[in-house]
Amino acid sequence: MSEERAGLLDGAIAPVSNRHLFGHEAAEAFLARSYRSGKGHHAILVEGPEGIGKATLAFRFANHILRHPDPTSAPEVISDPDPEHPVTRQLASGASHNLLHLSRPVDEKSGRVKTAITVDEVRKAGHFFAQTSGTGNWRIVIIDPADDLNRNAANAILKILEEPPKRAMFLVLSHAPGKLLPTIRSRCLPLRLHELPPQAMDQALGQLGLTIPTEKREAVLTLAKGSVARALKLVNYGGADILDAFEQMLSASGPAQRKMMFKIADALSGKDSEVAFGFFVEHLGDHLAEAARSLALAGDLSGAEHYARLSSVINQQLGIASAYNLDRKQTMLDVLAAIVR
Incomplete structure (x- = not known):
């Protein structure tokens, strides 16, 4: 495992190297107490929105366990990793024989991160547990995130979870x-x-040194919804400008609306636009779901059904475009036209 996980956002710190975690003190305290009791569960599903610190928490807990392999003598709190400790250095360099980080692999031919965690990746866990630990320490697998497991990979993980090896720990991360x-x-x-x-x-954004213009700070933090990853996408990937153009598109008509549609499509089809594209598609899904929900609550079931159906059609359209590598700019123009129609 390399220190820099494939797909790490610009401006972010790799979770394995992140020494500080903010806002999850209660979760850390729970994990520390559970481990120290000697009765902790062998598999923990860490749930929550993307970019709030799930992976950082997982690596901090893994560091804690590997530094204190005897639960009964472990500290009552999880401290910040010591950069000079051998365990911390081994984890950061990918040299630890006691931790396996499963995430979407990089395609050797294209150089791009694959769309799923495959069964070949999960088989690494089988080999990992088959090896004899020279220290007799815990073996920890972080699945980051489990949402990316394809069907075969998920079934393979399930078999290991059903009969876990001794002194094995699974930290299963999930956005959904x-x-x-x-x-x-x-x-x-x-x-x-x-x-x-x-x-x-x-605190988290201060640690990253993320600079947000004063006039945009309140809007960015509102749109970030408590997610550092969203804040980075809004600032470092043009996400804020794209969402602003989307709102202008919704409220405009005629040539002005068409201009905003082309602005969005251009931004999402340019070079190195994968992150911005994924960010906007997620926002689009949230927008349509919220529109359907609001209309349903207002008693407009026909309007709610329209947005629910539109969401399904757009998801299918995007799936086909991805599968057949269709022109992204034209695809986005078609999607946006369907929304304003």
């Missing part, structure tokens, strides 16, 4: 646990993390 196999969820202890409160967001 409802999409996981129910059988995987049933074999994990859920630990829910919430969006970062304002003070924790300020």
Whole structure:
């Protein structure tokens, strides 16, 4: 495992190297107590929105366990990793024989991160547990996130969870646990993390040195919804400008509306626009879902059905475009036209 995880956002710190965690003190305290009791669960499902610190928490807990392999003598709190400690250095360099980080692999031919965690990646866990630990320490697998497991990979993980090896720990991360196999969820202890409160967001963004123009700060923090990842996408990937153009598109008509549509399509089809594209598609899904929900609550079931159907059609359209590598600019223009029609 390399220190810099494939797909790490510009301006972010790799979770394995992040020495500080903000806003999740209660979760850390729970994990420390659970481990120290000697009765902790072998698989923990760490749930919560993307970019709030789930992976950082997982690596901090892994560091804590590997530094204190005897639960009964472990400290009552999880401290910031010591950069000079051998365990911390081994984790950061990918040299630890006691931790396996499963995430979407990089395609050797294209150089791009694959769309899913494949069964070949999960097989690494089988080899990992088959090896004899020279220290007799714990073996920890971080699945980051489990949402990216394809069907075969999910079934392969399930088999290991059903009969876990001794002194094995699974830290299963998920942005949307409802999409996981129910059988995987049933074999994990859920630990829910919430969006970062304002003070924790300020601390996390301050650590990254993220510069937000004063006039945009309030808007960015509102749109970030307590997620550091969203804040980075809004500032470092043009997300704020794209969402602003989207709002202008919705309120405009005629040539002005068409101009905003082309502005968005250009931004999402340019070079190195993958992150911005994924960010906007997620926002679009939230926008349509909220529109449907609001209309349903107002008693306009026909309007709610329209947006629900539109969401399904757009998802299908985007899926086809991705599968057949269709022109992204034209695809986005078609999607935006369907929304304003």
